[in-house]
Amino acid sequence: MSEADAETAESTPGRTEVWIEKYRPETLDDIKGHEDIIPRLSQYVEQDDLPHLMLGGPAGTGKTTASQAVAREIYGSDWRDNFLELNASDQRGIDVVRDRIKNFARSSFGGYDYRIIFLDEADALTSDAQSALRRTMEQFSHNTRFILSCNYSSQIIDPIQSRCAVFRFTELSESAIEAQVREIAENEDIDVTDDGVDALVYAAAGDMRKAINGLQAAAVMGDTVDEESVFAITATARPEEVEQMVEQAIDGDFTAARSTLETLLMDRGLAGGDVIDQLHRSAWEFDLSEDATVRLLERLGEVDYRITEGANERLQLEAMLAALALENEA
């Protein structure tokens, strides 16, 4: 369980079970979305011919889930004995990871030709550590299959990539997230309004873990999950509020835009990076001329870069709004 998942478990009084675990699909067929990937994974299982895999893509899209489902389908109820889950960024270092891989690959096999090692966050390894991992993969490839999971596949060295079948998980579609949210709500007997579902899908931005955690957290707040409770719990602003802030700036009313920004940061609890993300996602949906949208995106790019480099978030966002307001006067 990740830290974020554990947090949700703790902050969910009376409901000890974490829904992302309770509703983690057990079979490949139950995984939502990824229609281009799932049949190919199923084929490996059917043909009993699993190569090393590299699963790249954003958080909460099903990389771990798909890997566990492959193991369940290959080993049935023995899957836990034949599937080792490790985190590559284990703070104790790559040597500990390698020792665990070696012990697992050397211990006795319950009648299977190979076991699976799932290595999460493989992109957190330095290239030297990846070279060491590559040698370990070669050493045990006769009886071990590796599944490497990473957010950025470009961070994985070529000699590892070339030994793996590479799959790129994308952000999940709105319909995939909606389907899972509705399924869980029905199972848990939770009343979710249509605008509540839309808000969960919006706040999740393609991340199923976020959607499910949002649903569980909002469900604790009351009998009905609606737009209001979702936006309150997920530190997400309503798209209209973000749009309003940009429009106020573009209309030259810097004071109003600044005050809307203040509301987003203080009342809604958004971080500067969240505001940038939301602006970026919605930029083309605002009622702005193409020229104004292009200028907004240009400024967003700059601010995003500066914030990533450690600049003061609020100052950068205010400067962006000021620049948009000044353009109106020019």
Ligand SMILES: Nc1ncnc2c1ncn2[C@@H]1O[C@H](COP(=O)(O)OP(=O)(O)OP(=O)(O)O)[C@@H](O)[C@H]1O
């Ligand atoms: N495609 C999906 N269909 C149904 N549920 C999903 C899907 N993807 C994720 N989930 C849900 O979200 C939870 C987290 O997903 P998972 O651990 O597979 O993400 P991940 O891609 O491995 O993320 P990370 O990169 O953070 O490790 C799962 O327990 C499951 O409940």
